[in-house]
Amino acid sequence: MTAAVAIRGLEKSFGTLKALNSVDLEVQPGEFFGLLGPNGAGKTTLISVLAGLARADRGSVTILGHDVVSGFRDARRKLGVVPQELVFDPFFTVRETLRFQSGYFGITKNSAWIEELLVSLDLVDKADTNMRALSGGMKRRVLVAQALVHKPPVIVLDEPTAGVDVELRQTLWAFIRKLNVAGHTVILTTHYLEEAQALCGRIAMLKQGRIVALDTMPRLLDRFRALSAHLRAPALPEQWANQASAHRGDTWTLPLKDYGDLERLLTDCRLSNTPLTDLRLEATDLEDVFLRIMEAH
Amino acid sequence: MVGGWTTLLYKELLRFWKVSFQTILAPVVSALLFLLIFAHVLGDNVRVYEGRVGYTAFLVPGLVMMSVLQNAFANSSSSLIQSKITGNLVFILLPPLAPLEFFGAYVLASVARGLAVGLGVYLVTLPFAAPQMAGPAWVLFFATVGAGVLGMLGLIAGIWAEKFDQLAAFQNFLILPLTFLSGVFYSIHSLPPFWFSLSQVNPVFYMIDGFRYGFFGVSDVSPLLSAGVLLGTSLVLGGLTLQLLRRGYKLRY
Numbered sequence: 294m295t296a297a298v299a300i301r302g303l304e305k306s307f308g309t310l311k312a313l314n315s316v317d318l319e320v321q322p323g324e325f326f327g328l329l330g331p332n333g334a335g336k337t338t339l340i341s342v343l344a345g346l347a348r349a350d351r352g353s354v355t356i357l358g359h360d361v362v363s364g365f366r367d368a369r370r371k372l373g374v375v376p377q378e379l380v381f382d383p384f385f386t387v388r389e390t391l392r393f394q395s396g397y398f399g400i401t402k403n404s405a406w407i408e409e410l411l412v413s414l415d416l417v418d419k420a421d422t423n424m425r426a427l428s429g430g431m432k433r434r435v436l437v438a439q440a441l442v443h444k445p446p447v448i449v450l451d452e453p454t455a456g457v458d459v460e461l462r463q464t465l466w467a468f469i470r471k472l473n474v475a476g477h478t479v480i481l482t483t484h485y486l487e488e489a490q491a492l493c494g495r496i497a498m499l500k501q502g503r504i505v506a507l508d509t510m511p512r513l514l515d516r517f518r519a520l521s522a523h524l525r526a527p528a529l530p531e532q533w534a535n536q537a538s539a540h541r542g543d544t545w546t547l548p549l550k551d552y553g554d555l556e557r558l559l560t561d562c563r564l565s566n567t568p569l570t571d572l573r574l575e576a577t578d579l580e581d582v583f584l585r586i587m588e589a590h
Numbered sequence: 591m592v593g594g595w596t597t598l599l600y601k602e603l604l605r606f607w608k609v610s611f612q613t614i615l616a617p618v619v620s621a622l623l624f625l626l627i628f629a630h631v632l633g634d635n636v637r638v639y640e641g642r643v644g645y646t647a648f649l650v651p652g653l654v655m656m657s658v659l660q661n662a663f664a665n666s667s668s669s670l671i672q673s674k675i676t677g678n679l680v681f682i683l684l685p686p687l688a689p690l691e692f693f694g695a696y697v698l699a700s701v702a703r704g705l706a707v708g709l710g711v712y713l714v715t716l717p718f719a720a721p722q723m724a725g726p727a728w729v730l731f732f733a734t735v736g737a738g739v740l741g742m743l744g745l746i747a748g749i750w751a752e753k754f755d756q757l758a759a760f761q762n763f764l765i766l767p768l769t770f771l772s773g774v775f776y777s778i779h780s781l782p783p784f785w786f787s788l789s790q791v792n793p794v795f796y797m798i799d800g801f802r803y804g805f806f807g808v809s810d811v812s813p814l815l816s817a818g819v820l821l822g823t824s825l826v827l828g829g830l831t832l833q834l835l836r837r838g839y840k841l842r843y
Contacts, residue, residue, distance in 0.1 A: 307843075346683055347843050366686035374684055380677035384605050396597025397685035439681065 295358040297322045297447050297478035298343065303352035305338055305502075312338040314502040316352070320480060320495075322446070325473050327493035328482045329583060334499040336482045337377060340451050344374045356447055370398060373445035375436050377452045377482075381424040387411070387435055388420045391442050398443035410438040413468050430461045437465065447478045454485060466492065490579040498586055505590040510579070517577050517585050520549040522558065525571040530561045543570070595691030598682065602699030606665055613703060617661055618710040621653045625715050628775055638777045639808045647719040648802070650712070651729075652774035655736065655801040657711045659794065662704030662737035663744040663765050666696045670748025671757050674841075683842065689835035693745065693828075700741025701734055708733055728804030728813055735820050736797035740765075742827040749834050749841060768794045778810050793823045 296319045303316040312335045320326045330336050341347035343354055345361050345368070353360060359367035382390060391410065395403040411417045414434040419427060424435065433453065440448060450469070454462045470492070473479045483489055489496065496513055498506040506513065525543050528534070539546040549555055555574070562569055606613040629646040638648045673679035682692070723729055743765070751757040771785070772794035778786055789795045800816030803809035809816070835841070 341843075344684055345842065346680065348838065366688070369684060369686040372684075376677075376680050378677050380680060382673075382678045382681070383676070384608055385601075389604075393597055393601045394681060394685070396600070397594040397682065397687060399594050399686075401597070443685075 294322065296320060296355070297324065297357055298480065299353075299355045300339075300343075301353050303339070303342060303354065304350045305335075305342060305347065306350055311502050313342070313349070316499075316502070316504055318497055318504060318507070320447075320478060322357070322478050323473070323476055324495060325470075325479045325493050326481070327489040327496040328480060328499065329486070329489060329496060330482075330499035331587065333501075335502040336499055337451060338502075339499070340374065340449050340480075340482065343449060344372060345369060370443065371446055373440035373443065373448045375440040375448075375450045375453050377455065379429060379432050379436070381427075381432055381435065383423070383425045386421050386423055387416055387427070387438075390424060390435060391438055394439045395442045400443055403442065406444065407438075407442065410441060414438050415464060430457055433457055434461065434465075437468075441472070446476070447480070448472065449480045451482050452484065453481075454483065454488065462488075486579045486583055496579070498583065500587060500590050503590075506586045513582050514577055514579070517582050519577045519581075520551065520555070521575050522547045522549055522555060523571075523573045523575065524569055526562070526567050526569050529567060530565045533558055533561060593691060594685050594687050595695045598687065598691065598695035599698050602665075602669060602695055603702055605669060606699070606703050613661070613665070614706055614710055617657050617707045618714055621657045621711040622714050624653055625649060625718060629718065632775075636776065636780075638780075639806065642808060643806050644719065648777075648806075649775065650715045650719050651802045651805045652798055653715065654708045654711045655733065655798045656769050656772075656774045658704040658708035658733050658737050659740045659769055659797065660765065661707040662700040662740040663747070663761070665700040665703040666741045666744030667748040667751075667757055667761070668744075669699075670696070670745060671751050671754065674748070674751075675753070679841070689832055692835055693742075693832055696745050697738050697741040700744055701737040704737030704740065705733060708737075723805055724807035725804045725813075729801060730804075731817065732797055732801035732804060732820065735824055736794075736801065739793070739797070739820065739824045739827055742824070742831045745831050746827070746834065749831075749839060752840065768792055771795075772798045773810065774798055793819055796820055 298318070298320040300316055300318040303313050304311070305313040316339065328336050328339065338347060342349050343356070343361065345365055355361065356368040356371045359371065361368045385393065388407070391407045395401070395407065411420050414437060416431070416434055416438065419431055424432065427435065437453065453465060457465070466488070469479060481489065481493060490510065493510060495509050496506070497504050524545050524547070526545065527543050529537070529545060533547060536547055537545050538548050547558065549558070625646070628649055632645060636645045638645060673682065747757055747760040751760060771789060772792050773789065778789040778795065781789060796811070796816035796819040799809045799811055800813045800820065803813040803816070
């Protein structure tokens with residue numbers, strides 16, 4: 294099967310700064326793929342090379358088998374990009390903006406899909422409003438609609454929810470999920486790791502232009518799987534009190550090996566008549582994994 | 591499916607049409623003021639083409655062509671620099687538009703604005719002097735190709751400039767001197783030898799002179815020479831602009 298995105302030996306420098314360093318990556322059709330990394334890791338540069346906005350010094354990138362340089366026309370038709378910056382053309386309305394974007398891809402009769410996008414992204418009321426008059430959230434929705442106006446099978450979202458309110462975030466993710474279920478490949482960069490954890494099936498982590506982790510979400514979480522209990526009790530049975538990683542007053546934090554450990558803790562508390570007034574469990578999440586991996590590299 | 595360049599052309603046309611007060615009407619008024627001032631001050635003192643043509647009539651084609659050229663340059667350069675600075679150029683760089691399509695859309699839109707302004711200037715100056723058109727084909731040829739050349743120069747300036755003052759420098763230190771020192775307001779035969787020689791290496795002089803030939807059937811140099819210079823300039827600038835677009839110079843990093 295042809296990869297949705299295939300990146301081989303990609304290198305890109307800006308002066309002495311190596312923004313991308315021997316990046317190899319494949320994203321399969323239909324994946325919801327996360328591209329994570331701290332600021333300056335090379336995520337936007339990678340997306341720019343993918344989209345033809347930047348040129349690689351070495352290596353190749355193909356979108357569904359089409360090279361982004363030699364076969365740029367086909368490659369760009371297969372790709373929709375939501376840019377990170379909130380950019381817009383102040384001369385035009387939302388509907389004009391979408392019609393133009395469709396036309397640039399050679400699709401002039403696209404009213405039905407444009408209307409569907411306006412409805413799905415809750416832009417119908419603003420369709421004939423000038424772009425300048427829209428709020429930041431509305432402009433972000435238009436950017437998403439512009440990226441999808443030519444029905445690309447591969448969609449790249451570069452931090453699409455930065456500075457966006459909760460309601461729009463939910464609407465946006467519901468819509469993107471629907472597209473993914475319908476077969477679109479989605480590549481997402483975000484600093485909201487809980488979003489990435491909830492949405493992405495596979496993750497690549499970049500640091501200083503290199504891929505430092507590439508795995509499925511469950512396997513990444515398994516790498517540093519840990520459980521801890523935060524509880525409130527006046528005292529704990531001695532063997533548990535000795536294991537506490539933190540203790541202040543009646544608040545205790547206990548690292549647990551697994552849920553069996555939790556069961557033993559609760560049994561010991563019950564047998565020793567220790568009253569628990571609060572109990573909260575915390576499992577390893579993507580943020581923990583991300584921080585551990587970034588520290589290690 | 592049609593080529594995306596037709597949409598880009600339409601967008602560029604609509605862009606200047608939406609602000610036509612500023613892009614068409616304002617330059618027409620400026621040209622009219624030039625005509626009123628120069629014709630009033632110099633009208634009785636300047637002899638052109640050995641007195642065969644009145645100065646006000648002589649001035650009209652010069653002002654029309656100057657407006658055509660300056661506005662053709664302004665259209666492509668301002669559109670591109672605005673898109674670059676506001677970041678919305680990304681919407682044109684992401685679609686599958688080839689360099690030639692990008693070039694064609696921007697240059698044709700520049701030609702359209704140049705001709706629209708030129709027509710406006712011609713119409714408002716008619717009551718003051720109505721020069722006959724001895725060769726309308728020459729008028730159309732020089733106006734269209736001249737606007738195309740300045741549209742290309744505008745594209746080059748827009749590609750090169752990274753901020754508005756760089757574009758303003760290009761406009762003030764290159765375009766303005768080229769158009770003002772091209773015989774818009776005088777025949778170059780009235781110039782001292784140094785300035786006469788300098789004018790002869792100014793391609794804009796040939797555009798104005800050839801355009802004026804279309805009105806009066808008289809010019810400072812042969813219209814064939816002017817046409818040759820114009821076509822040569824358009825080939826050189828066209829090749830250079832396309833090369834910059836192919837390389838993605840200052841557009842794709």
